[in-house]
Amino acid sequence: MLRIPTYTSSAIIADWIELYVIVEGKSISKSKLLSKILAQHNANDEAAVDSALSELERRARLYGAYSFYAVNGTVVSLSRTVKWRNHPEYVMCLIYSALGVVKTNDGGTKLFERLSAAALQTYLGGVVRILGHPASMSLKQQLTSLATECFEEIGLPPRTYDKDRGVDVVGWKPLQDGRSSQVFVLLQCAAGKHAATKKPIRQDHWSRFVLWGNRTIPGMSLPKTVSEGDWSKMTDEFDLILDRPRLLWLTETSNSHDIKLRQSIVRWCKEQL
Template structure:
């Protein structure tokens, strides 16, 4: 059911495959052997016992060629241990780096906001990349997935910024039109006058003005001059074309008679890992290149919430006092996200058993 990885894929992509295999396996486990078998499937004829050496003209025993694979396995499990270390009990897998085994720790009967958010983002990434055969036929629609990803993004924003969050992206759960939704959001924000009607010359079919998540943290006086973030959700690989900073001047300038604030923090929410596509560096450590990559993207996108950060901050939000939960849109929908995950996993398992 899973699209087999190749040895040319990034360590992060292969780590995703191991996680998905453990999640979707009846045994809820994936191992070194599963991955090597997948490499053989991807290699097709080259996965046979012998490989042809074009220089000597001889067939080489595949065992001689195993060393690069084992080195790759070490890098992949280094990636998995990085994820586990970052997330602690919010990580929905147990990693045994000595035996090269991944076990699913995610439990359908015990909702942990961090594990739910991580697993949802993992499946959303697979859905976008068509990594699971037959997943396009699942009853869960693209629209539902995007709506639930906004829930995950809002939970993460609530955990990180520590204040209120409005889910403004389209499709909106309430189904209300753009201007009424904008007016409601900024009544909650407490400052900024939204225009009463869309003026001639402005797009009449605007859905969200390029803004998906509005987050802020009030002072006790609830007056202006406060922490204020505008973010976009990008669940597809075209996220590099979605810097929210390019939208805000038009957003504030077009739809407000009084701007809500001069200073704001740009944010981006993505279901995959920011370092997914990094190639193995030849002369530097992977950790150094990962840091440099994240710093590079920060200059364009601001605060970036990838799968690891969404899971961590969603869990942090869930630990906040109950009287703050109503401040964040989607806080009551964690169970909906968990149910989406469970339905998706069960559908894949049923399809596998019927194949």
């Protein structure tokens, strides 16, 4: 039975409702939710629940045909018969967003990077590389390999304290004529404990490593659904945002899935639930 987490906003309540409906396979009414909150947190927070229901309606519009739930008045229920294990990418995003998993050594953040890379590849129809993978290669070796593969010139070698400078995945739309100047996305993945404190990608720093033939596109991937108020703020810093509705759409419309990745995400979700 999923316990309602300590919440600081109605968005977290909405996250929990999404998670409850798909994992438990049950509907939940406003009155039942209020009873659970009262029993678990000794609070009668009707205003927050009403706000959460309104937020779920907004999210359902963002999910479109891929929404797993429907809001009918004050009841939220599955919109179709599904097994969550067939959609573990969505459930992983909900776990991070609703339950706020803070473990850093359980492999979850690496799985989210791989999920984000797969979504970016579907979006671009191109090539992606996850920095830090394989672990046997140093950042310098990975950057050299990346520059060679992209027909770009390698710049200054990274210093010992540079690490990845906020970039987890590099994706691009390749052209096969052996020349530079292609579309590149530098993607930051923010799933873990310190997601809210992530700093914007410094493209001027990254242009020292690889001498790009054109301007790169800074992107952010995150498991939550960005609120309307935060959307405009994020677009000031990132040109491409892959939040949960977009990750869901890209995952569900992908022509191919990494079966081993999906199995790993299922195992991770089971451990968290």
